[in-house]
Every structure is written in C-alpha cells, then in structure tokens.
Amino acid sequence: MSDVPKTDNRSHRQGIGEATQVVASLWFSVGKETLSVISLQAAKSHRNERIAVNVLRGAAVFVIFAIAVLIVYLAFEGTKTFSVDKFPVWKFLFSSDYDPGNNLGGSAVFITGTLLVTGFAIVVGGPFGIAVGVFLSEVAPARMAQILKPAIELLVGIPSVVYGWLGLTLLVPFLRTHTSSPSGFGLAAAGIVLSIMILPTVISLSEDAFRSLPVSLREGSMALGSTRWQMITGVLLPSASxxxxxxxxxxxxxxxxxxxxxxxxxxxxxxxxxxxxxxxASLTTEIVIDMGGAPQGSFQEHVLFSMALLLLLIAMALILLVRFALRGRG
Amino acid sequence: MASAASSAPSRRLSSNSGVRLRRLIDALATGVLWIMAASIICLLATFIMYLFYLGFHSLSWQFLTSAPTQSAGGGIGPEIYNSFYILVLTLIFTVPISLGAGIYLQEYARPGLFRSVVQFSAESLATVPSIVMGLFGLLIFVFYFHWGFTALGGALTLTLLNLPALVRVTQEALASVPDSLREASIGLGATKWQTIMRTVLPSAIGRLTTGIVLIAGRIFGETAALIFTAGLSVSANHPYELNPFRSAETLAIHLWYTHSESVIPDVDRVGNGSALVLLIMVLAFNIAARLAGSALTKRFTGRSS
Incomplete structure (x- = not known):
C-alpha cells in the first residue's frame, strides 16, 4: 500500500519530469528552428552583401579600365607617325608643311590655331565668367539668382552644333559686314563662339570658389570699413585664386x-x-574634316591620330594642373 | 602740437572724400556686375528667340516625320528616331555602370589608393575631348571589332564620354543623404546593401533623376563623338530599324552634315528646322529634369525640393 503512493508519487514526478522534458525539448526545437531561420536569413543577406560589393567594385574597376585602354590605344596609334612612318616629332610640332599625300605632317598651323582660339576664348570668357561668378556669390539677390542659374544651365545644355549654327547664321554675317573680314569666317568668329561656350563652366566654378570662402573673411573686411567692391578685389579675389x-x-x-x-x-x-x-584651322577641325577621307593605315590617318594624342596629352596635363592648384589650397 | 592739430581736420576731410570716392567706385562696379549678369540672360533670350524666328517656318508635321532626300523638301524623321534610339541605348549602359561606381566610391570605398585611382581615372575620362573619344570609338568598334559605323558603337562611345559625369552626379546625390538615415537603418539590423537599397537610394532618387535627365539632354545633342562611330547616313529602305548594328545619323549630326558636306538645295530650311528642334528638345529635357526631380523627391522623402 505504502508502495502505491510512492510509485504514484514517483510516476507523478516522472510525469512532471517527462512533461518538462517534452516542453523543454519542444521549446528547444522551436527555438532552434527560429534560430536557424534567422541565421539562414543572415547568411543570405551576407551573401547578398558580398555579391553587391563585388559588382559595385567591378563598376569602379571598369572606369579605370576604360581610361587605361583609351590611353594605351591612342598612344600606340598616335605614335605610328613617328615609329612606322619615321616622321620626326619636332617637325610634327613645329613645321607648317602639311601635305599628308606627300608624307609631310607638319601640324604647327593647327597647333597654333588651337592655341589662338583657346586663348581668345579664355581672355574674353574668363574675366566675364569670373565677374558673373562674383555677382552670383556676393551681389545677386535671391530672385536674380533664381533667374540666372537656370539660364546658365540652359547655356550648358545647348548642343555645340547649335552654337555652331548660331555662329554661322548670326555671328559670321555680322562680322562680314562690320569688320575687315571678307567672309566673316575666321579666328574671331571661332573665338567668340568658344568664349560663350566656356562661360557656364567658368561662372559656376568661380561661384563655387567664392562661396567656399569663410564668412569671417567678409566680416573682417567689412569691419575694417571697406566697401563691397574693396572686399571683393582686396580680400575675396586673392583668397579664391x-x-x-x-x-x-x-x-x-x-x-x-x-x-x-x-x-x-x-x-x-x-x-x-x-x-x-x-x-x-585647329587640331580638332582638321581631324573632323580629314578623318573621314583618310584611308586606314595611311600616313594621313597616322598624323590625325597623332593630333588626337596631342589633344589627349594636353587634356591630361590640364587635369594634373587642376590637381596641383587644388593641392596648393590644402 | 600745432602741426598735428592743423593736420587732423584736413586728414578727416580727405578721408571723407576718400569714402565718397570708394562708395562711388563700389556703386559703379556693382552696376557693371549687374549689367554683365543681365547680358547673360539677354544672350540666352536672343539665342532662343532667334532660333525660333529662323526655324519656325520650317517646322511642319511633314518635316518632322518624313525622311531626308537628296533634292529639296526632305525631312528629319529618321534622324529624330536615331537620336532617341542612341540616347536610350547609351543610358542602358551608362546608368548601371555609373550608379555602381558612384555607390561604391561614396558608400563602400575607404580612403586609400584604390579610391584615389578610381577618382583620378574618372576625372581623366571626363576631360577627354569628345572628338578624341570619337576617334577611340573608331579604333575600337569600327576598326578592331569590324562593326563599321553602328548605332551600338556610337552608344558605347557616348557611354564612355558620359560615364564620369554620371558617376559624379551619383556621388553628389548620395552625399546629400544625411548620415542619420544610414545610422538608423544599420541600427535596426539592416546590412549595408539593404540600407543603400531601401533607405539611401530612395532619398537620393530625386537628385539622381535630375542628373540623369540633364545628361540625357547632353547625349541628345552630342556630335563629335558620333561622326566616326555612328556614321553620317540613315538607311534608305529601313529608316526606323531596331537593329543596333546599322549606321545611325542623329539629328545633331544631321544639322552639322547638311551644312558642311551635303549638297541639298534647301540647306538653310533643313538646318534652321533641325536647330530649332534640338533647342526645343534641350528645353524639354531641362524642364523635365526639374519637374521629375522635385516630384520624386517629394514622393520618396516627403520633403519638397
């Protein structure tokens, strides 16, 4: 008799124990499942993360790849004038005897043309652009800036052929009737068109240059009693140089x-x-005109690629100059 | 003592006139700056009105839809089609690559050698003149791959040309998203990629769209890179083809080509009309960029502008 409750008790205890065990194991297994679901999700998003980083890095590598292939290819093709055709580099740069049919590739005329039209554009468009940049940063009331900024963006957006067409129909006839030029076509026409085309670039970059100057410079200058114009010429211009x-x-x-x-x-x-x-004529105009008719592998084609290489080298030199100028700022 | 006392009033007098002079110069200079700024707006207004004045009479449904001819009376239909065709093709390549590179540079890359090399490459690519890029396209797609003049070659050349600008747009758009958004997302347990896809990109979508549409406007008007890659002709039999391996003269090239090389008698009519259509498209792209950008920003972030 005394055994019965004991056993009962034992079995009861056992029952409780079993129940706890079941509950525990049940809880544990469910927990394991949710845990494994969470860890599965985590693994998946980690995998996505890795894939994403690699794809994005691939896009970045493509940029390096593109410029590298471009430089190598143009350097190879652009030096054939000197390596294959044995035309001396100094003659390409400094001689004006240009007759590719007779293996003469002196490009001094085109190089001079490029330098002259560019010089014209920067002498006319540069100061004008900086002045409008100062205006936008220091003088313009908000409403004027609201009109001027979209206007400048539109000037950027107008395609270069449309500028050419405007030059052709508006500027060239004007120069023909009002100057000594018999045709109206020439250095001045190209220079004026270019100076309008570079205006937006110069304006927005010089506005940024002025805006990045600390307010304390302006306050200090004003506190010393200078007028706005004295502040611009005496303090802001040198600081933004x-x-x-x-x-x-x-x-x-x-x-x-x-x-x-x-x-x-x-x-x-x-x-x-x-x-x-x-x-x-300039380097770019000569390429545009002659490239279409130049037979593949001919001396003329090689000279035109040398001109393209020269343009590329100038562009690269300018980029290095920009880096240098910005490093000077610290 | 006496000399100091006598010089004091005269000094004040001279400094008074100095102030007056300085104020006069300041007012004059301000006036000149105003005139210069106003002249930019006048210049643009003149251009737009002049192009409308020239081209208005050329525009007709027939001009916009018919094919160009050797005789007088040709239209620009296939050229408009080709411009959009090359634009879409270019964007298909440009947008994913530059978004990827921009996101990588802005969100993932740590300052170091790799990032500066990518940045410098992008800057260099951005300064390559478009005619030089055109010759590179000629070397690769026309000579090396032997495709001839094709719409695809032109689009790929334009991709290289516009890649750096769009990478920059992407970087600037992402930089404008406040870091608190990223921190909140990471704090909720999202991975970096989830954060970028669900938090950062939606916040930047307005600026991104504005940038992409503005660049689309530039692609639409690009010429020098296309002359030696996409060619100067449209197919006479199938002007509205979908095949990318065919020469495709765009509207911008047509404007240049009709003037400089071809011999059609009504050059001025075709040129004026083409120039006006190009201008209208540029205006449309600019307006669309603003509207779409601000609408998307509002939709995705609840903020205006």
Missing amino acids: SGLTVALILGIARAIGEALAVQMVIGNSSQFPRGIFAPT
Whole structure:
C-alpha cells in the first residue's frame, strides 16, 4: 500500500519530469528552428552583401579600365607617325608643311590655331565668367539668382552644333559686314563662339570658389570699413585664386576639345591666320574634316591620330594642373 | 602740437572724400556686375528667340516625320528616331555602370589608393575631348571589332564620354543623404546593401533623376563623338530599324552634315528646322529634369525640393 503512493508519487514526478522534458525539448526545437531561420536569413543577406560589393567594385574597376585602354590605344596609334612612318616629332610640332599625300605632317598651323582660339576664348570668357561668378556669390539677390542659374544651365545644355549654327547664321554675317573680314569666317568668329561656350563652366566654378570662402573673411573686411567692391578685389579675389585658377583651366579644357562648333565658323584654311579676322584651322577641325577621307593605315590617318594624342596629352596635363592648384589650397 | 592739430581736420576731410570716392567706385562696379549678369540672360533670350524666328517656318508635321532626300523638301524623321534610339541605348549602359561606381566610391570605398585611382581615372575620362573619344570609338568598334559605323558603337562611345559625369552626379546625390538615415537603418539590423537599397537610394532618387535627365539632354545633342562611330547616313529602305548594328545619323549630326558636306538645295530650311528642334528638345529635357526631380523627391522623402 505504502508502495502505491510512492510509485504514484514517483510516476507523478516522472510525469512532471517527462512533461518538462517534452516542453523543454519542444521549446528547444522551436527555438532552434527560429534560430536557424534567422541565421539562414543572415547568411543570405551576407551573401547578398558580398555579391553587391563585388559588382559595385567591378563598376569602379571598369572606369579605370576604360581610361587605361583609351590611353594605351591612342598612344600606340598616335605614335605610328613617328615609329612606322619615321616622321620626326619636332617637325610634327613645329613645321607648317602639311601635305599628308606627300608624307609631310607638319601640324604647327593647327597647333597654333588651337592655341589662338583657346586663348581668345579664355581672355574674353574668363574675366566675364569670373565677374558673373562674383555677382552670383556676393551681389545677386535671391530672385536674380533664381533667374540666372537656370539660364546658365540652359547655356550648358545647348548642343555645340547649335552654337555652331548660331555662329554661322548670326555671328559670321555680322562680322562680314562690320569688320575687315571678307567672309566673316575666321579666328574671331571661332573665338567668340568658344568664349560663350566656356562661360557656364567658368561662372559656376568661380561661384563655387567664392562661396567656399569663410564668412569671417567678409566680416573682417567689412569691419575694417571697406566697401563691397574693396572686399571683393582686396580680400575675396586673392583668397579664391586657386579655385579661380581651376575654373579657368577647366574652361580652357572645354575650349581646346571643342570640335564642330569651331569647325563651322573658323574658315578651315590650313594656313597661319593673317590677322584676328582671318580664317585658319585647329587640331580638332582638321581631324573632323580629314578623318573621314583618310584611308586606314595611311600616313594621313597616322598624323590625325597623332593630333588626337596631342589633344589627349594636353587634356591630361590640364587635369594634373587642376590637381596641383587644388593641392596648393590644402 | 600745432602741426598735428592743423593736420587732423584736413586728414578727416580727405578721408571723407576718400569714402565718397570708394562708395562711388563700389556703386559703379556693382552696376557693371549687374549689367554683365543681365547680358547673360539677354544672350540666352536672343539665342532662343532667334532660333525660333529662323526655324519656325520650317517646322511642319511633314518635316518632322518624313525622311531626308537628296533634292529639296526632305525631312528629319529618321534622324529624330536615331537620336532617341542612341540616347536610350547609351543610358542602358551608362546608368548601371555609373550608379555602381558612384555607390561604391561614396558608400563602400575607404580612403586609400584604390579610391584615389578610381577618382583620378574618372576625372581623366571626363576631360577627354569628345572628338578624341570619337576617334577611340573608331579604333575600337569600327576598326578592331569590324562593326563599321553602328548605332551600338556610337552608344558605347557616348557611354564612355558620359560615364564620369554620371558617376559624379551619383556621388553628389548620395552625399546629400544625411548620415542619420544610414545610422538608423544599420541600427535596426539592416546590412549595408539593404540600407543603400531601401533607405539611401530612395532619398537620393530625386537628385539622381535630375542628373540623369540633364545628361540625357547632353547625349541628345552630342556630335563629335558620333561622326566616326555612328556614321553620317540613315538607311534608305529601313529608316526606323531596331537593329543596333546599322549606321545611325542623329539629328545633331544631321544639322552639322547638311551644312558642311551635303549638297541639298534647301540647306538653310533643313538646318534652321533641325536647330530649332534640338533647342526645343534641350528645353524639354531641362524642364523635365526639374519637374521629375522635385516630384520624386517629394514622393520618396516627403520633403519638397
């Protein structure tokens, strides 16, 4: 009898024990399951993460790959004038005897043309652009800036052929009737078109240069009793000089590479210009005109690729200059 | 003592006139700056009105839809089609690559050699003149792959040309998203990629769209890179083809080509009309960029602008 409750008790205890065990194991297994679900999700999102990083890095590597292939390919193709055809480099740079049919590839005329139109553009467009940049940063009331900024964006958006077409239909006839130029085509027409085209670049970059200056400079200058104009010329211009240099360099880069707008108004005569209104040619215009007719593998084609390589080298040099100017700022 | 007392009033007098002079110069300079700024707006207004004045009479349904001819009376239908065709093709390549590179540079890459090399490569690529890029496209797609002049070659060349600009747009759009959003998302247990996809990109989508549409406008008007890659002709039999391996003269090239090389008698009519259509498209892209950008920003972040 006494055994019975004991056993009962035992079995009862046992029952409780079993129940706890079941509950525990049940809880444990469910817990394990949710845990494994969570860890599965985590593993999945970690895998996604790894894939994403690699794909994104691939896109970044592509940028390096693109510029590397471009430089190598153009360097290879652009030096064939000197390596395959044995045309001396100094003659390419400094001789003006250009007759590719007879293996003469002196490109001094085109190099001069490029330098002159670019110089014209930066001398006219540079100061103008910086002035409007100062205006936007220091003078313009909010409403004026609201009109001016979209206008500048539109000037950027207008395609270069449309600038060329405007030059052709508006500027060239004007120059023909009002200057000594018999045709209106020439250095001045190309320079004016280019100076308008680089304006947006110079304006927005120089505005940024002025805006990045600390307010304390302006307050200090004003507190000393200077007028706004004295503050601009005496304090802000010198302080923003590296930023303004960058603005001008990138304006030059834009002008040097422009092809079709220049080609439409420069007159396309392969001789040194005999005056500011005289027709001439530049590196880009010569490539545009002659590349289509140059047989593949010919001396003429090689010379044109050498001109392209020269343009690329100038562009790279300008980028290094920009880096240098910005490093000076610290 | 006496000299100091006598010089004091005269000094004040001279400094008074100095102040007056300085204020006069300041007012003059301010006036000149205003005139310069106003002249930019006048210049743009002149361009737009002049192009409308020139091209308005050329525009007609027939001009916009018919094919160009050797004689007078040709249209620009296939050229408009090709411009959009190459634009879409270019964006298909440009957008994913530059989004990827931009996200990597802005969100993942730590300052170091790799990031500076990528940044410098992008800057270098951005300064390559478009005509030089065109010659590179000629070397690769026309000479090396032997494709001839194709819409695909043109689109790939334009991809290289516009890649750096869009990488920059992406970086700037992502940089404008406040770090608190990223921290909140990471704090809730999201991974970095989940954070970028669900938090950062939606916040940046307005700026991204504005940038992409503005670049689309540039692609639409690009010429120098296309002359030697996409070619100067449209197919006479199938002007509205979907095949990317065919030469595809765009509207911008047509404007240049009609003037400089071809011999059609009504060059001015075709040129004026094409220039006006290009201008209208640029205006449309600019307006669309603003509207779409602000609408998307509002939709995804609840903030205006």
